[in-house]
Amino acid sequence: MNFSAANHRIPLSDGNSIPVIGLGTYAPPKRTPKGTCAIAVKAAIDVGYQHFDGAFLYENEHEVGEAIREKMAEGKVQRENIFYCGKLWATSLTPEMVRPTLERTLRTLQLEYVDLYIIEIPMAFKPGDDVYPKDENGKFIYHKTDLCATWEALEACKDAGLVKSLGVSNFNRRQLELILNKPGLKYKPVSNQVECHPYFTQPKLLQFCRRHNIVIVAYSPLGTSRDPGWVNTSIPPMLEDAYLTSLGKKYNKTAAQIVLRFNIQRGVVVIPKSFNPERIRENFQIFDFSLTDEEMQKVEALNKNIRFVQMLMWSDHPEYPFHEEY
Numbered sequence: 201m202n203f204s205a206a207n208h209r210i211p212l213s214d215g216n217s218i219p220v221i222g223l224g225t226y227a228p229p230k231r232t233p234k235g236t237c238a239i240a241v242k243a244a245i246d247v248g249y250q251h252f253d254g255a256f257l258y259e260n261e262h263e264v265g266e267a268i269r270e271k272m273a274e275g276k277v278q279r280e281n282i283f284y285c286g287k288l289w290a291t292s293l294t295p296e297m298v299r300p301t302l303e304r305t306l307r308t309l310q311l312e313y314v315d316l317y318i319i320e321i322p323m324a325f326k327p328g329d330d331v332y333p334k335d336e337n338g339k340f341i342y343h344k345t346d347l348c349a350t351w352e353a354l355e356a357c358k359d360a361g362l363v364k365s366l367g368v369s370n371f372n373r374r375q376l377e378l379i380l381n382k383p384g385l386k387y388k389p390v391s392n393q394v395e396c397h398p399y400f401t402q403p404k405l406l407q408f409c410r411r412h413n414i415v416i417v418a419y420s421p422l423g424t425s426r427d428p429g430w431v432n433t434s435i436p437p438m439l440e441d442a443y444l445t446s447l448g449k450k451y452n453k454t455a456a457q458i459v460l461r462f463n464i465q466r467g468v469v470v471i472p473k474s475f476n477p478e479r480i481r482e483n484f485q486i487f488d489f490s491l492t493d494e495e496m497q498k499v500e501a502l503n504k505n506i507r508f509v510q511m512l513m514w515s516d517h518p519e520y521p522f523h524e525e526y
């Protein structure tokens with residue numbers, strides 16, 4: 201694949217396409233000053249990013265929409281050159297909640313459609329406004345999960361023109377097969393957003409997805425912010441890896457640029473989050489070099505097959521996706 205800063209889309213199975221790099225927008229809401237996300241999105245658009253990965257759950261989706269609309273009004277970008285991915289959270293998986301939840305995202309963004317809408321995790325929680333519903337003992341309240349019924353409601357949203365492409369996130373092979381084998385399936389998932397980087401390269405899931413024309417979108421492609429609240433910090437910081445930094449020296453690049461290049465070069469979409477203008481620019485400078493086949497294999501061999509993002513607090517959910525090998 202020959203990507204450039206101006207042209208770096210990869211085709212999706214439904215005829216649409218996705219820019220191979222996007223800006224991640226999750227930052228801890230309580231520790232992030234208001235307006236930071238909007239400034240970052242605008243800086244990213246100026247640098248050439250076309251793809252933004254967000255969610256209502258992140259509490260800053262209105263800032264992403266505001267930034268996109270401002271840049272469109274300035275004439276810097278047109279809507280068709282922007283790709284926004286939104287997410288359906290675990291408390292909205294019941295079919296009747298799907299469309300109103302997507303419509304709320306569209307109102308928040310003040311956009312007419314999203315390019316991609318994905319099921320954020322395959323585990324349903326008690327429906328309602330409380331996004332982390334817990335009982336009086338502090339235990340999460342789960343809900344019966346029927347991913348096929350949720351999917352049918354999403355298909356109706358695509359038919360209504362509210363979303364261009366449909367995908368999933370944190371799905372394992374069995375859960376993907378559940379959708380792919382659904383009787384009467386109208387639209388296949390175009391993508392599966394999962395953790396993916398040189399320490400967790402996802403060889404088996406990637407192979408399965410390739411076979412089914414499902415694009416892998418890599419979250420935490422730089423190895424996460426290492427927030428001990430939700431990240432397994434027993435794995436050493438990936439960006440300090442000796443081989444990755446030595447490759448960086450060879451190409452006059454940072455380890456971050458090496459790991460992003462590794463994924464895009466094998467057709468995996470990356471969505472590094474940064475709200476820092478220099479790092480936003482740095483993460484986009486990955487189109488002016490390429491790794492050799494041998495280097496690609498050596499980076500692949502760094503795989504430790506251990507997740508940074510384990511979501512262990514939900515490991516007793518019947519649809520917890522990470523008990524299975526992939």
Ligand code: A2P
Pocket residue numbers: 224226419420421422423424425439454456457471472473474475476479480482483
């Ligand atoms: P910052 O926003 O200060 O740049 P995620 O796993 O959610 O994608 O988060 C990526 C983390 O890595 C963020 O904490 C982000 O912080 C940081 N980061 C982003 N780009 C770089 C980079 N080029 N080098 C080092 N750290 C980075």
